[in-house]
Amino acid sequence: xxxxxxxxxxxxxxxxxxxxxxxxxxxxxxxxxxxxxxxxxxxxxxxxxxxxxxxxxxxxxxxxxxxxxxxxxxxxxxxxxxxxxxxxxxxxxxxxxxxxxxxxxxxxxxxxxxxxxxxxxxxxxxxxxxxxxxxxxx
Amino acid sequence: xxxxxxxxxxxxxxxxxxxxxxxxxxxxxxxxxxxxxxxxxxxxxxxxxxxxxxxxxxxxxxxxxxxxxxxxxxxxxxxxxxxxxxxxxxxxxxxxxxxxxxxxxxxxxxxxxxxxxxxxxxxxxxxxxxxxxxxxxxxxxxxxxxxxxxxxxxxxxxxxxxxxxxxxxxxxxxxxxxxxxxxxxxxxxxxxxxxxxxxxxxxxxxxxxxxxxxxxxxxxxxxxxxxxxxxxxxxxxxxxxxxxxxxxxxxxxxxxxxxxxxxxxxxxxxxxxxxxxxxxxxxxxxx
Numbered sequence: 001x002x003x004x005x006x007x008x009x010x011x012x013x014x015x016x017x018x019x020x021x022x023x024x025x026x027x028x029x030x031x032x033x034x035x036x037x038x039x040x041x042x043x044x045x046x047x048x049x050x051x052x053x054x055x056x057x058x059x060x061x062x063x064x065x066x067x068x069x070x071x072x073x074x075x076x077x078x079x080x081x082x083x084x085x086x087x088x089x090x091x092x093x094x095x096x097x098x099x100x101x102x103x104x105x106x107x108x109x110x111x112x113x114x115x116x117x118x119x120x121x122x123x124x125x126x127x128x129x130x131x132x133x134x135x136x137x138x
Numbered sequence: 139x140x141x142x143x144x145x146x147x148x149x150x151x152x153x154x155x156x157x158x159x160x161x162x163x164x165x166x167x168x169x170x171x172x173x174x175x176x177x178x179x180x181x182x183x184x185x186x187x188x189x190x191x192x193x194x195x196x197x198x199x200x201x202x203x204x205x206x207x208x209x210x211x212x213x214x215x216x217x218x219x220x221x222x223x224x225x226x227x228x229x230x231x232x233x234x235x236x237x238x239x240x241x242x243x244x245x246x247x248x249x250x251x252x253x254x255x256x257x258x259x260x261x262x263x264x265x266x267x268x269x270x271x272x273x274x275x276x277x278x279x280x281x282x283x284x285x286x287x288x289x290x291x292x293x294x295x296x297x298x299x300x301x302x303x304x305x306x307x308x309x310x311x312x313x314x315x316x317x318x319x320x321x322x323x324x325x326x327x328x329x330x331x332x333x334x335x336x337x338x339x340x341x342x343x344x345x346x347x348x349x350x351x352x353x354x355x356x357x358x359x360x361x362x363x364x365x366x367x368x369x370x371x372x373x374x375x376x377x378x379x380x381x382x383x384x385x386x387x388x389x390x391x392x393x394x395x396x397x398x399x400x401x402x403x404x405x406x407x408x409x410x411x412x413x414x415x416x417x418x419x420x421x422x423x424x425x
Contacts, residue, residue: 001146001179001189022177023245024331035218035247041176042248043169045148046193089243110330111242 004030004047005039008054015055015084019113026112029085030054036092038111055084058091067091067129076125078116086112090126099130143179145186154197155280157190162280162303166190170214171248173241174257198252198307201225207313210276213252213306217264218243220251230311232267232322232339239263239324242331252306255288258296261401265292265363266339267322269355271311278307285310292362318343321418325410327401334358335402338414347377354415359394359407366393369415383419387412 005028008016019027021040028039031053032046058065067090070076077083086109093100093108100108105126106119114122148169151157160166169175169189178184192198198214201223209225217237220226226234240249240263254264255275265288273288280303288309292298300306322339326332337357343350352373354366372389376382396407417423 001143001148002141003143003176003180006141021180023173023241026242026244029244036244037248038173038244040180041172041245043148043172043176043191045150045191046172048150092243107238107330108243111244113331 002044003040004032004037004042004044004052007044008039008052013054013056017081017084019081019085024113025082026085026089027082029088029112031088031092034092034095036089053088055087058087065091066133067094067126070125070129070132071122074121074125074128076117076122078114082112082114082116086114086122090129093126094130094133098133100126102127146179147188148191149188150191150194154195157192157195158278158280158303158305160188160190161305164302168192168256168305170250170253170256171216173245173249174253174259192252192305198305204310204313209311211251211309211311213255213308214250215252217246217249217251217254221246229314230267230271232270232320232341233264233311235322236263236267236324236339239326239330251309255291255309256298256300256306258292258298260292260295260360260362261334261337261358262363263324263334263337263357266337266355266357268309268311269363269365270320270339270341270353271314272353273312274310275306276308276310277301277304279304283307289365295361297362315343319421321421323414323417325414333401336396336407336410336414338411338418340415340418342373342419349373349376349378354390354393354418356394356411356414358401359396359411361395364393366390366415368392373419378419383416386419387415390415 017027019025023038023041029036030039033050067087089109089112105123166188170192199212202210204210217240220237221234240246251264254262268288274285275288275291276285318341320341324334324337326334340354342352352370354369355363357363369386369390372386396404398404
């Protein structure tokens with residue numbers, strides 16, 4: 001049985017990180033048919049025929065995703081190991097809830113651990129991205 | 139090279155019959171969302187062998203209204219689906235509360251209610267709510283379907299009334315009369331991503347100020363989730379006063395058998411269990 005995480009990384013998509021390897025930290029989070037999952041706990045067989053978005057697939061050619069740009073502008077990343085999973089968790093949250101409160105951001109990212117930032121700038125980045133995204137006012 | 143979990147084969151069945159046949163043969167175990175099993179497999183804490191994926195089986199999905207009232211939840215329904223369900227939010231809010239506290243979003247998107255039951259942990263988050271709602275459980279094998287009261291399904295630590303070749307197929311929540319008040323509270327080390335130290339689910343119905351009916355369930359305080367019948371008996375037919383609340387908290391100690399372990403101590407669990415009961419009985423005293 002292969003883990004989705006290992007298959008992605010062997011394919012060169014090394015933006016997806018292995019942190020704890022047991023579903024506690026969210027560093028390996030990807031979108032599977034649009035739903036956030038930990039790829040370390042996802043057997044490859046459960047990804048058959050599914051659309052998978054990793055951090056590599058978020059930016060378009062020259063343009064970062066609004067969440068990525070906000071992480072950059074707000075200092076939402078330090079060592080960077082949690083950042084791909086954190087960004088994908090934020091994207092997943094904003095798709096479900098385009099105007100989250102800070103509490104909703106905290107809850108939406110509760111499965112993603114960061115050992116550097118203390119989270120303050122990460123939450124600020126997600127709220128900033130939400131302000132910049134066109135659907136936020138819709 | 140891609141690492142492979144040694145000696146493990148996850149078989150995707152052609153359909154439900156194929157899955158049940160493989161499980162009946164006795165050399166394969168069921169595999170749902172994998173949020174518990176993958177951790178154990180990766181750590182080498184489960185035997186190598188064949189696993190049958192239930193993830194693709196449509197028969198085990200969906201939240202359905204039952205003809206005689208009540209709701210049937212497929213074993214493969216994820217906790218995210220439970221959180222999003224209006225039927226759950228309106229009629230069985232403790233299950234939504236439990237779902238919201240099972241890991242983070244990524245776990246809730248994969249973890250299933252059937253898996254939460256069949257993993258048989260006494261610290262599982264959904265079972266106290268299921269016991270307090272007087273749920274039934276539906277089991278399926280090649281021999282057919284049977285239904286049991288959920289409250290007696292777990293018989294000891296990691297033990298349950300699941301025969302070889304049988305899977306949990308659905309969970310059935312009975313119709314509810316109006317007038318019940320529910321309370322669900324999980325106490326862990328932190329507010330997210332924590333395994334519970336004590337978890338309580340309670341449903342109470344008052345007739346005037348008399349407790350006409352009550353169902354209390356606690357997790358993480360015994361080898362299985364427990365229905366707290368002694369505490370219930372101390373309250374049923376009485377009004378809620380300092381004396382009855384204290385009496386019920388005392389009676390509760392006969393319902394539970396907590397231990398010292400890696401997450402907490404028996405003494406702390408007894409004390410928190412009593413506090414959760416008092417807080418549930420007197421919501422106005424909180425805040």
